[in-house]
Amino acid sequence: MIQIRSYGPWAVITGASSGIGRAFAEHLAAAGLDLVLAARSTDRLASLGAELHREHGIAYRVVSVDLGTPGSAAALIEATADVDVGLLISNAGTGRPGRLIDQPLADLHRRFTLNAVTHLELVHAFGGRFAARGRGGIVLVSALGAGAGVPYMAHDGGAKAYVQSLGAALHHELAGTGVDVTVLVPGNVDTPVIDHLGLDRTDFPVRLMSAAAATREGLAALARRRPLHVPGRTMRLVDRLVPASWTRRMNGRMMDRAARRLTQRELAVAD
Template identity: 45%
Template sequence: MTDRFRETYGPTALVTGASSGIGLAFAEELADRGFHLVLTARRTDRLDALAERLASSHGTRTTVLGADLGDPATPARILEATEGTDIGLVVSNAGFNIKGSFEAQDPAAMARMLTVNCHAPMQLAHGLIPRLKARASGGLIFTASVEGLIGCPHSAAYSATKALVVALGEALWGEMQGTGVDVLTLCPGATETEATAGMEGIANLQSPAEVARLALDNVREGPTFVPHAHYRTMFDALRARPRREALAGMAEGMRKRLG
């Protein structure tokens, strides 16, 4: 299975946001499966340390690219830097969230989130899909969120950015039929990352390593994939309810949690 996976999606994978959390877990899992890597993030010191560790443990060849995806020009720079690299798997993972009442959010922070969470994956996919199609094999994984499956009160801006990622991934899954390119939109629930560190009372946390492993195991099972059974059940039930009823119930539940 590992050899077949590497033959289809190797020899090199690009992972954005690889310095921590799910992105880091993707890098580790892919190295374990025999891939070479192109890793991007702002914190290149972390990437350099990761590259050294993976070289020692797996013989992985890693290219580190410092990349601030809050700059709209960064995707073009990544595309230029990877020209000529045989990338068979793209993991568009970088992103961040903003929680709380919508009107209380900083407009500049929301604009940056829109650039990182939406502009970057769209532009990277646009530039890399022709390369994947030319290979006639490969894959593209978008890290979205269960919060992209329905508008989530008190997470409005983040939920909206991930809804774009879900729609983008689903549409591209349809467009790539018959090309040999698989598209999976990954929709995790609560995950043990820097974003949840220190938060109390979060149930059903999933490890980044499990999220990454399950995503790679299911890359052919698009268009969307929720890696935790609890959140699959929860959001299937929410989306099956009348939308007004589901949103009102979610909003009331958040008001109670926030006091």
């Protein structure tokens, strides 16, 4: 088992302003890594960076970027060209419950850029950089159940399935270069994404775990050089034992309800 600081001295975290991304930032700062914090919200990133600097004495850099925009990953890569990055946490993502055919194609393309293309571009750039330096770590964040297909979340689930397959394969491709790759596959983590998607916390079949606990497990899995990790013992059992057809039906019911809630919320705002 390796120590997370051995990847250092800098880590890049996308989607760092809240949820799992913020929890990664807090863990890595406590371990002494300097941080590049990337997301759309400049104010929240600056506040987080200043807080982590006060608490842990780390250096930080804020990169305000919309990773759903073509070319944005290149801007983040360029913004880190002058620092010795050894760890990439590619976490940024989003979703919109509902039938795929009811959603504007332009919005689907934007979300695919964020949920899949950006991960590809960042892994390609930083993976190459890490291989050249002979060491490095990559954590990609996917979603539990994506590989089985998620009705009423077909598009975003498909993109997350790509991320999971990509990371699992790269774990083996890059093993001989000194670069470790782990895919974190969260399923019941309590983050603001739940509210954004219109989900109700009572919809989840098992108790939600904190983002801090999930990211702690993810970093431990990276240190143990595991290709995939589902945080939470109960969710690992569910993933291992429950048939994909059942998972697909359960997730479909949850996302159908979430889509209806979002529609009602938007109608209420419009009124």
